[in-house]
Amino acid sequence: MPDDIRVKCLYCECDKLVLQYKQKKHPVWVEMNNIDIYACQQCGSLITYPMPDPSLLAFCYSKYAFGGYPAEKSKAKKGTQQNHWYKDILKEVQFSNKSHGDVADVGSGEGWLTHELLSSEAECEVYCFDHHAMPANLSELLSPSMLDRLYWKQVELNNDVWGSLGEYDHVFCVSVIEHVENPKELVHGLYKICKPGGKIYILGPDAGSFAYRFSGSKWVYMIPGEHLTVPTVKGLENLVSKMPYAKCHLREINVTYSLKYIFDALTGYTLPAYLDVILRLPVGAFLLEITKDDGGSRVSD
Numbered sequence: 057m058p059d060d061i062r063v064k065c066l067y068c069e070c071d072k073l074v075l076q077y078k079q080k081k082h083p084v085w086v087e088m089n090n091i092d093i094y095a096c097q098q099c100g101s102l103i104t105y106p107m108p109d110p111s112l113l114a115f116c117y118s119k120y121a122f123g124g125y126p127a128e129k130s131k132a133k134k135g136t137q138q139n140h141w142y143k144d145i146l147k148e149v150q151f152s153n154k155s156h157g158d159v160a161d162v163g164s165g166e167g168w169l170t171h172e173l174l175s176s177e178a179e180c181e182v183y184c185f186d187h188h189a190m191p192a193n194l195s196e197l198l199s200p201s202m203l204d205r206l207y208w209k210q211v212e213l214n215n216d217v218w219g220s221l222g223e224y225d226h227v228f229c230v231s232v233i234e235h236v237e238n239p240k241e242l243v244h245g246l247y248k249i250c251k252p253g254g255k256i257y258i259l260g261p262d263a264g265s266f267a268y269r270f271s272g273s274k275w276v277y278m279i280p281g282e283h284l285t286v287p288t289v290k291g292l293e294n295l296v297s298k299m300p301y302a303k304c305h306l307r308e309i310n311v312t313y314s315l316k317y318i319f320d321a322l323t324g325y326t327l328p329a330y331l332d333v334i335l336r337l338p339v340g341a342f343l344l345e346i347t348k349d350d351g352g353s354r355v356s357d
Contacts, residue, residue, distance in 0.1 A: 063094070063105055066239055067291030070098035073105070077273055080280035084126060085116040088281035095263075099291035102263045104284045107237050110214065116282070117187065125166050132320035135329050142172040144312045144336075145230060148343055149257045152176065157225025158183065160249060163213060163232030167194035173228075174202040184208045185221060214238070218245035227256040234260050234283040240295055243346075247299060252350035257343065262308055264288030265340030276339055289342055296346065303347040310336045 064071050073094035082088035094103045120126060146152070155178045161170050164184035171194065173182050182205060184190070190208040198206065211217045214237050227250045229242070236242045246256050261277035262268070263286040268275045277283060287295075289306055296304045316332035319325070 063103070065096035065099060065101055065291065066103055066285050067101045067287050068096060068099040068294040070096050072097040073103060076102065077280070082279065082281040085119070085281060087112060088116055091280035093280060096291065099294060100264050100288040101291035102286040104281070107284060108281050128324070129321045130166060132317050136314040136317040136320070137332055137334055138314040138317040139168060139172065140312045140314065140334050142169045145169065145259060146172055146176065148309060149255070149345060151226065152178065155180065155226065157254070159226040160185065160221070160224040160228065162227065162229045162246060163235070164208070165231070166191050169228060169230055170194065170206065171197050174198060174205060181205045181207065183222065183224065185211045185213070187212050213242065216241070218248045221249045223249055223251045225251050225254045227254065229257070230259045232260070233258060234277065234286050237284055239285055239287065243295060243299070247346065247348060250348045252348055254348050256346040256348065258346070259341060259343050261286050262289055262340050262342040264290060265308060265338070267338055267340030287342070292342065292344055296344070303349060305345045307343055309341050309343045310338050311341050312336050
């Protein structure tokens with residue numbers, strides 16, 4: 057295949073994509089190799105082409121027995137302050153005890169964000185959607201009263217499932233957009249399940265960030281075969297500009313990490329808990345907030 061292909065960018069629809077990384081391998085899934093990643097020449101977003109076979113993706117994800125998350129990273133989280141990552145998300149979007157209404161957590165993973173939502177003083181019910189069943193560790197973390205406000209449904213987000221998911225006042229989608237084959241359909245789906253006047257919060261990696269430009273193929277979010285696309289802020293701006301009745305706010309954010317979690321996950325060794333500190337790192341992430349209007353013209357800021 058030539059370095060230049062005539063496949064449209066999945067964010068800005070530009071048809072000028074150039075081969076950026078050739079024949080890459082997933083760091084864990086031995087079945088997932090020979091992955092080619094292209095860069096859009098207009099917005100800079102990264103696009104996997106061709107996309108992995110859906111049945112192969114499903115098989116590889118089935119290896120993640122810990123709620124859709126690698127076992128070694130899940131183990132590394134224990135005894136750390138990594139939950140501050142999720143606490144900070146709620147602070148970034150100003151979700152607090154003053155927030156009311158039903159909440160959707162789309163792509164819930166291990167359920168850490170769900171845990172923080174239910175632990176907040178907001179009196180809300182949380183509806184979780186992911187391709188796997190509710191992780192056992194989540195039910196162990198939650199009190200009976202929290203479990204009474206939690207509803208978990210198994211869905212495949214690469215399929216058109218949105219019409220069956222209901223509508224919610226707050227829709228969270230954290231570290232999911234890079235996993236789906238069609239990010240445009242994901243954003244439209246999230247918009248569809250948001251109630252008029254409600255808010256959507258999408259967080260993920262930014263391929264236009266300094267962290268990516270500095271790290272290149274060593275970037276923490278460069279996971280060939282699993283992260284199928286990685287947008288830039290410019291690409292996302294182009295994507296949401298075509299959405300009707302949406303008030304959008306898009307920005308880069310720094311992400312909070314536990315030093316112990318990073319050390320344990322990367323090295324396989326266990327750092328003593330008393331050495332754990334919270335680090336706010338510019339790893340290259342974006343936060344897109346969309347307010348669904350109840351009618352009238354679309355406004356973008």
